[in-house]
Amino acid sequence: MQTRLAGGRHGRLPEPAVRKTLRAVHAFLDPSRHRDVPRVIALATAAVREADNADVLLEPLRRRYRLDLRVLTGQEEARLGACAAVSSLAIEAGVVVDLGGGSLQITELRNGEPLAAVSLPLGAVRATTRFLRHDPPTAAEVRALRWELRALVSGILPSGVDGEMLVGLGGTIRTLARIQRAAERREKEIQGTRLARASVAAMRERLEALSLRRRRAVKGLKPERADIIVAGAVIVEELMVIGGYEHLTVSTHGVRHGVLAEETFGRVTSG
Numbered sequence: 001m002q003t004r005l006a007g008g009r010h011g012r013l014p015e016p017a018v019r020k021t022l023r024a025v026h027a028f029l030d031p032s033r034h035r036d037v038p039r040v041i042a043l044a045t046a047a048v049r050e051a052d053n054a055d056v057l058l059e060p061l062r063r064r065y066r067l068d069l070r071v072l073t074g075q076e077e078a079r080l081g082a083c084a085a086v087s088s089l090a091i092e093a094g095v096v097v098d099l100g101g102g103s104l105q106i107t108e109l110r111n112g113e114p115l116a117a118v119s120l121p122l123g124a125v126r127a128t129t130r131f132l133r134h135d136p137p138t139a140a141e142v143r144a145l146r147w148e149l150r151a152l153v154s155g156i157l158p159s160g161v162d163g164e165m166l167v168g169l170g171g172t173i174r175t176l177a178r179i180q181r182a183a184e185r186r187e188k189e190i191q192g193t194r195l196a197r198a199s200v201a202a203m204r205e206r207l208e209a210l211s212l213r214r215r216r217a218v219k220g221l222k223p224e225r226a227d228i229i230v231a232g233a234v235i236v237e238e239l240m241v242i243g244g245y246e247h248l249t250v251s252t253h254g255v256r257h258g259v260l261a262e263e264t265f266g267r268v269t270s271g
Contacts, residue, residue: 002224005047005057006102006125013051022060029065041259042069045077046103050121072255074119078105080258082114085167087261088253089192094165095158097239098254099172099232101125108158120152124172124232132231135212142208142234149238160245168195168248172232175225177250179203182220193250197240200248204233 003021008014029040042061048054049071061067072080081098082105085091092112098105100123107117131137131145158164177193180203207215207230215226240248 002101004101004125005051006100006123007129008047008051009129011050011052013047013053013057015056018057021057025061025065040065040067041263042067043255043259044069044071045255046074046100046119046121046123049074050102074103074105075117077103077255078107078117078119079114080255080262081105081169082107082109082117082258083261084253084255084258085169085251086112086114088251088257089167089249091165091167094167095160095243096167096169096251097236097248099124099168099170099235101171101228104152104235106153106157118156120156122149122152122235124170124228124235127231127235128228136208136210137230142230145231145234146238149235150242153239153242157239157243160240160243164243164245166240166243166245166248167251168236169251169254170232171225172229173236173248173250174252175221175229176200176203176233176236179218179220190250191252195236195248195250197237197246197248200233200237200240204230204237207233 003017003024005013005017005021007017044058048057058069061069078098082096085096086109091109094109096107096109102121102123102125104120104122105117106120108115127145131148132141134141160166174190176195177190180193180195180199181188181190207218210218212227215221215229216223221229236248
């Protein structure tokens, strides 16, 4: 379920998103439905981490369900996503980008281990709210988003010109893989799919030109993601352009898989 906690303005969690999140947690943890609730690992990421009113969500979660809720730092979020990618794709070296609703994580890998990791305040939901206000978005709005991303990643994103592998996580990237798979009319596994930069650019150009109503009919695109997919596609394409990456490898694993792997094995390595 998408609750869109990252969709607020002025650094605050939107009240409708908070209520929706609380309902979702209640449905998951309601004692009347689950007599023996297993151990619950509760994590919060960028939207909650950066919100001035985070307690409107955290306080009732802790009070009602006695959750030991952990708010991840940006570096923790980046590292866990990178660990999930390493464990699922056996990557030795490269760069992992994790594009969520509220943030973008960039992590460099060496010998299967995360090194430098940063979290930037520009996810698909946040970028849509801040920049893409028309339907379909205007060229000026898309251009402003590109400029913002360039300013944020300048000097941070490692270059792909030396053969670095680029791996992508998150809902936007999985969606682009599904759209490509639908266009190819093949039942192809998303995990490990390679997206060419030219293909990402073509998908972005197509989606950017469509109204929201028409985007909802695009094969491979879930209707609930239709409003944020343009911003997400712009960010993915621009990252590939800035870094000089010709391809992006898709990982369907993310932060939750990194947490589960660490809980199980203590640390995550490749292979």
